[in-house]
Amino acid sequence: MYTIIHAIFGYFFLLFIVRMLSRRPGGQLTPFEFVIVFLIGGLIILATVGDDKSATNCIGAILTIGLMHRLTAQLRSRSGGLSKWVDGSPIVLLKDGQWQTESMHGMRIDDPDVMAMARAKGMKDLGCIRYAVLERVGSISIIAADEEDAEKDEDARPEEAGTETRDEELAGQR
Amino acid sequence: MPTETPTKPVEDSIAKVNDDIAVGEDLEFQRRWWKFERGVWVVLSILVLLDVIGVFGRGPLSTAHRQTPDGALRVQYDWVDRFQTPSNITLHFGPQAVHNGTIRLWVSDEVVKALGNQRVSPQPVQSITGNGGVQYTFAATDKPNSVEFALQPSIVGETHFSLRLLSDDPSQPQEAFTAGVFVMP
Structure with missing residues (x-):
């Protein structure tokens, strides 16, 4: 019983802390964030399973966490408000050649983070970006400054077409 | 007889930025969240300090x-x-x-x-x-x-x-x- 209670508490506590740590742990994993993911994961398991190392205990904990995840996902899909509290909302970081400094500061994201995503899309400088949006999953969607740039980017990186976000697909179609 | 697959018409339900790109940004919510986040980190920092001095056990004060x-x-x-x-x-x-x-x-x-x-x-x-x-x-x-x-x-x-x-x-x-x-x- 303790394992089930600990697993439920552990799931929601971890969800809360990861949400507090901003969105980057799920999006761009740098060594800085790897430390957080592994350390928190390792520590929470100690309290979850306790000194009961049986397969029954392990399966009970996994099933509980799976159920909690399913329940949260279901509630999140039904309620837009809860969805915002769990995942946040997308945030515009760069718009019409202007950094949205309040959002950048709030999400602890710097220019190099945005430029890194732009480079990954084949863009050479920040001037090529029309919009940069921090998505709920933690990735940054880059939308090219004009149609030519967008088409050029598409042509330059055909092998990465499958990894593009929906926003970039829309930009390419414009 | 095959049952009809349920569908829903696509609506312009995602808020747009500059009336141009559908992002669904809610900056007001985000501002409230940042404020909440700052408060939570203050509380969490206090909890860590209390833990260090042993209020939750295994420390000098316990x-x-x-x-x-x-x-x-x-x-x-x-x-x-x-x-x-x-x-x-x-x-x-x-x-x-x-x-x-x-x-x-x-x-x-x-x-x-x-x-x-x-x-x-x-x-x-x-x-x-x-x-x-x-x-x-x-x-x-x-x-x-x-x-x-x-x-x-x-x-x-x-x-x-x-x-x-x-x-x-x-x-x-x-x-x-x-x-x-x-x-x-």
């Missing part, structure tokens, strides 16, 4: 010292323990506690049950259970003696335990005290 008025028994214990985590109650006996080469000590059942007594060191020469506790008899000299109870609490919450020194002479008052321990989950 250790308590008590003694009987005549100094026959001095007790060191953790007033905050943690569930299933080893801790100790150490008893220091003065010469007044020794009678005929023995120390007789009664401890309440809570030490064994709620606080999960694992062992007593040194081993008592006799243990008698009953009267809501266990009576231990230790062989002792007149020099200062100490006994240690190794605990591993098995019940979360507040527990009170009692200790009492017993003497052979019924006319002498028995030195005793009760202490509270909070076991963190």
Whole structure:
């Protein structure tokens, strides 16, 4: 019983802390964030399973966490408000050649983070970006400054077409 | 007959930025969230500081010292323990506690049950259970003696335990005290 209670508490506590740590742990994993993911994961398991190392205990904990995840996902899909509290909302970081400094500061994201995503899309400088949006999953969607740039980017990186976000697909179609 | 697949018309339900790109940004919510986030981090920082100083156990503030008025028994214990985590109650006996080469000590059942007594060191020469506790008899000299109870609490919450020194002479008052321990989950 303790394992089930600990697993439920552990799931929601971890969800809360990861949400507090901003969105980057799920999006761009740098060594800085790897430390957080592994350390928190390792520590929470100690309290979850306790000194009961049986397969029954392990399966009970996994099933509980799976159920909690399913329940949260279901509630999140039904309620837009809860969805915002769990995942946040997308945030515009760069718009019409202007950094949205309040959002950048709030999400602890710097220019190099945005430029890194732009480079990954084949863009050479920040001037090529029309919009940069921090998505709920933690990735940054880059939308090219004009149609030519967008088409050029598409042509330059055909092998990465499958990894593009929906926003970039829309930009390419414009 | 095949059933019809449920569908829903596509609506312009995602808020646009510059009337151009559908992002669904909610900056007002985000501002409220950042404010909440700052408050939470202040609270979490305070919790970490309290943990460091031992308010939640295993730190300088979690250790308590008590003694009987005549100094026959001095007790060191953790007033905050943690569930299933080893801790100790150490008893220091003065010469007044020794009678005929023995120390007789009664401890309440809570030490064994709620606080999960694992062992007593040194081993008592006799243990008698009953009267809501266990009576231990230790062989002792007149020099200062100490006994240690190794605990591993098995019940979360507040527990009170009692200790009492017993003497052979019924006319002498028995030195005793009760202490509270909070076991963190």
